[in-house]
Amino acid sequence: MTRDPVSPELNRGPEIRSEGLTYRSAGVDIAAADRLKRRLGERIRELFGGLPARSFGQFAGLYPLPGLPEKILAATVDGVGTKTRVAALLGKFDGLGRDLVHHCINDLATCGAQPLFMLDYYGTGRLNPEAAEAVIAGVAAACRDWDIALLGGETAEMPGIYVEGEFDLVGCLIGLVDQDSLITGAGIGPGDIILGLPSDGLHTNGYSLVRKVFGLDLAGATGTLNRHYPELGQTLGEALLRPHRCYLNEVRRVRRLVKGVAHITGGGIPGNVARVIPESATAVIRVSWEVPPIFRLIAATGRVSQAEMFRVFNMGVGLAFITDPDRAQALLRELPEAFPIGEVVPAEGDERVKLLHD
Amino acid sequence: MTRDPVSPELNRGPEIRSEGLTYRSAGVDIAAADRLKRRLGERIRELFGGLPARSFGQFAGLYPLPGLPEKILAATVDGVGTKTRVAALLGKFDGLGRDLVHHCINDLATCGAQPLFMLDYYGTGRLNPEAAEAVIAGVAAACRDWDIALLGGETAEMPGIYVEGEFDLVGCLIGLVDQDSLITGAGIGPGDIILGLPSDGLHTNGYSLVRKVFGLDLAGATGTLNRHYPELGQTLGEALLRPHRCYLNEVRRVRRLVKGVAHITGGGIPGNVARVIPESATAVIRVSWEVPPIFRLIAATGRVSQAEMFRVFNMGVGLAFITDPDRAQALLRELPEAFPIGEVVPAEGDERVKLLHD
Numbered sequence: 001m002t003r004d005p006v007s008p009e010l011n012r013g014p015e016i017r018s019e020g021l022t023y024r025s026a027g028v029d030i031a032a033a034d035r036l037k038r039r040l041g042e043r044i045r046e047l048f049g050g051l052p053a054r055s056f057g058q059f060a061g062l063y064p065l066p067g068l069p070e071k072i073l074a075a076t077v078d079g080v081g082t083k084t085r086v087a088a089l090l091g092k093f094d095g096l097g098r099d100l101v102h103h104c105i106n107d108l109a110t111c112g113a114q115p116l117f118m119l120d121y122y123g124t125g126r127l128n129p130e131a132a133e134a135v136i137a138g139v140a141a142a143c144r145d146w147d148i149a150l151l152g153g154e155t156a157e158m159p160g161i162y163v164e165g166e167f168d169l170v171g172c173l174i175g176l177v178d179q180d181s182l183i184t185g186a187g188i189g190p191g192d193i194i195l196g197l198p199s200d201g202l203h204t205n206g207y208s209l210v211r212k213v214f215g216l217d218l219a220g221a222t223g224t225l226n227r228h229y230p231e232l233g234q235t236l237g238e239a240l241l242r243p244h245r246c247y248l249n250e251v252r253r254v255r256r257l258v259k260g261v262a263h264i265t266g267g268g269i270p271g272n273v274a275r276v277i278p279e280s281a282t283a284v285i286r287v288s289w290e291v292p293p294i295f296r297l298i299a300a301t302g303r304v305s306q307a308e309m310f311r312v313f314n315m316g317v318g319l320a321f322i323t324d325p326d327r328a329q330a331l332l333r334e335l336p337e338a339f340p341i342g343e344v345v346p347a348e349g350d351e352r353v354k355l356l357h358d
Numbered sequence: 359m360t361r362d363p364v365s366p367e368l369n370r371g372p373e374i375r376s377e378g379l380t381y382r383s384a385g386v387d388i389a390a391a392d393r394l395k396r397r398l399g400e401r402i403r404e405l406f407g408g409l410p411a412r413s414f415g416q417f418a419g420l421y422p423l424p425g426l427p428e429k430i431l432a433a434t435v436d437g438v439g440t441k442t443r444v445a446a447l448l449g450k451f452d453g454l455g456r457d458l459v460h461h462c463i464n465d466l467a468t469c470g471a472q473p474l475f476m477l478d479y480y481g482t483g484r485l486n487p488e489a490a491e492a493v494i495a496g497v498a499a500a501c502r503d504w505d506i507a508l509l510g511g512e513t514a515e516m517p518g519i520y521v522e523g524e525f526d527l528v529g530c531l532i533g534l535v536d537q538d539s540l541i542t543g544a545g546i547g548p549g550d551i552i553l554g555l556p557s558d559g560l561h562t563n564g565y566s567l568v569r570k571v572f573g574l575d576l577a578g579a580t581g582t583l584n585r586h587y588p589e590l591g592q593t594l595g596e597a598l599l600r601p602h603r604c605y606l607n608e609v610r611r612v613r614r615l616v617k618g619v620a621h622i623t624g625g626g627i628p629g630n631v632a633r634v635i636p637e638s639a640t641a642v643i644r645v646s647w648e649v650p651p652i653f654r655l656i657a658a659t660g661r662v663s664q665a666e667m668f669r670v671f672n673m674g675v676g677l678a679f680i681t682d683p684d685r686a687q688a689l690l691r692e693l694p695e696a697f698p699i700g701e702v703v704p705a706e707g708d709e710r711v712k713l714l715h716d
Binding site: 026027028029032033035036039040043044047048060061062063065066068071073075076077078079081082084116117119120121123125126127129132133136137140141143144149150151152153154155156158159160161163166167168170172176208211217 | 384
């Protein structure tokens with residue numbers, strides 16, 4: 001293993017002139033991460049056979065309170081990815097905290113939990129106190145808005161670990177749900193309907209590919225971000241920094257109407273809807289909604305394939321509900337902005353999710 | 359803000375020939391971090407005036423369960439610092455998980471909490487699946503050993519954020535404590551005795567300074583780490599990778615005998631004992647114990663001042679108990695390896711902790 005500093009400028013090159021960009025060419029290997037996850041899953045299952053924790057909700061881990069098994073703690077940990085780098089290029093640090101908190105809230109909401117408290121971690125090579133204060137104050141403000149206590153945090157200065165000027169932002173959110181309010185995904189099967197709620201842009205996924213597509217690791221990146229795009233109605237930077245939307249209120253309103261909820265993050269619709277579909281079924285997603293302009297701009301600029309776009313980005317769907325047809329109608333009345341995106345059918349091979357494009 | 363990659367090799371230079379190394383010259387500015395913490399503390403207090411969370415324990419945040427205020431959740435988030443880099447140089451990744459879990463357990467133990475579940479975060483620039491698996495499997499094994507559920511985790515591949523070959527490891531640990539078992543630090547005052555428990559080496563603090571002292575960011579670092587030191591009775595690398603000691607069982611045995619507990623991490627004895635001493639008092643620490651050889655080797659090699667050594671390293675004391683003289687005697691009977699390190703006196707100026715060297 002070399003100890004040389006990374007030079008991101010060297011990573012960009014001929015791909016853009018050849019076959020279109022992929023997440024892997026941008027330095028993110030989802031397949032390798034999935035293999036790692038499977039191996040770790042096996043090792044962890046072996047170790048933890050007898051413990052009370054459950055994580056069938058998958059977007060959040062579940063832990064029945066000792067002595068009070070009907071009260072279940074839910075927990076999730078996540079980061080905001082390299083959206084940090086777009087924020088740093090524009091010197092706009094105050095929105096990242098909201099991104100982090102909303103991402104974590106949505107993960108917890110998938111199981112019906114009410115968020116209680118958060119802890120944050122800010123790691124960097126050399127502390128930039130102004131940036132750190134703006135970021136962490138943003139976490140605090142977003143927590144306050146959702147009645148979440150910011151219970152702890154750690155700021156770590158680690159020379160030689162982070163690239164100069166870069167940082168990582170991680171949050172851990174803990175919530176509580178009563179056993180009888182738990183959304184488990186149980187009972188999902190053929191005949192069920194899948195409904196989506198619109199996203200507000202990229203949320204917090206796919207930024208490494210975006211950086212590569214628009215050359216954001218090269219000189220002149222700030223100029224690129226400040227360019228106004230008529231099809232976006234705003235600058236590229238404004239579109240990319242739109243905050244991760246929070247779906248807590250929407251989930252609260254329809255929790256009695258749904259069997260399962262998927263938060264569309266890294267892995268896109270196929271990767272995340274798959275987490276709530278049983279092995280006996282396949283989710284067929286019909287891409288009949290209008291994919292928002294930011295995603296079309298990314299695909300065109302980087303000549304990114306449709307399959308890759310759907311694997312990396314949310315493509316306009318931030319949250320998916322799975323329920324039976326009757327309750328789907330009730331859900332659409334309750335949340336008029338929801339729209340059908342597909343249905344559950346008997347298993348078709350190994351694929352848990354199949355995308356059909358109009 | 360520059361976007362150039364950091365070159366740690368360039369950071370080392372004339373300081374070693376002049377006045378001795380400091381944590382600041384190694385790239386870690388504790389004073390700047392403290393200023394940031396104070397400013398954030400003010401902003402967060404303003405935001406959260408009305409919320410139920412408390413963090414007087416300080417090493418852990420406290421959150422009374424809604425509807426069950428006598429049951430208090432305790433939470434902490436922390437990392438293992440640049441001990442990751444020493445591990446990477448030696449290709450020994452399996453101990454870092456234990457470091458992380460023990461560090462977090464000790465933080466929770468200071469308030470008397472029983473750990474329940476953990477979430478981990480592994481961030482890197484380019485995923486090295488073997489290193490990641492070894493590290494995270496180490497987290498899982500340490501959790502299992504202490505009956506902690508590993509409830510969730512996130513592995514983030516973030517090109518351009520981390521230096522090539524480096525990673526960060528963060529853990530969040532949640533525990534539970536009954537109101538009447540809470541160790542709060544209440545009642546600490548003049549006349550109280552401070553007792554220490556031995557540390558097992560550096561635990562997880564001060565590694566950036568150690569890297570600078572021994573030139574571990576330079577070519578030949580592996581050779582340096584593999585050198586056998588007679589005064590250590592082992593190689594430098596073995597001494598540096600000794601796992602963070604876990605004090606959970608010791609705290610359980612004496613929790614009824616103590617008023618306050620301090621986990622000696624970043625900031626050393628002065629920085630951490632200060633967190634449990636009220637403003638009306640000063641802790642006087644008499645350094646009469648034998649400081650372990652690894653710390654004397656670091657001080658001599660880097661010509662690090664005594665004051666700086668005590669501000670950066672635990673100097674042989676991993677946990678401190680504060681209690682009244684009667685119960686101190688009982689504690690010493692219960693934990694024969696504990697030893698007196700000081701006493702609490704009426705406040706002497708603004709210093710919460712004063713070090714006296716024999």
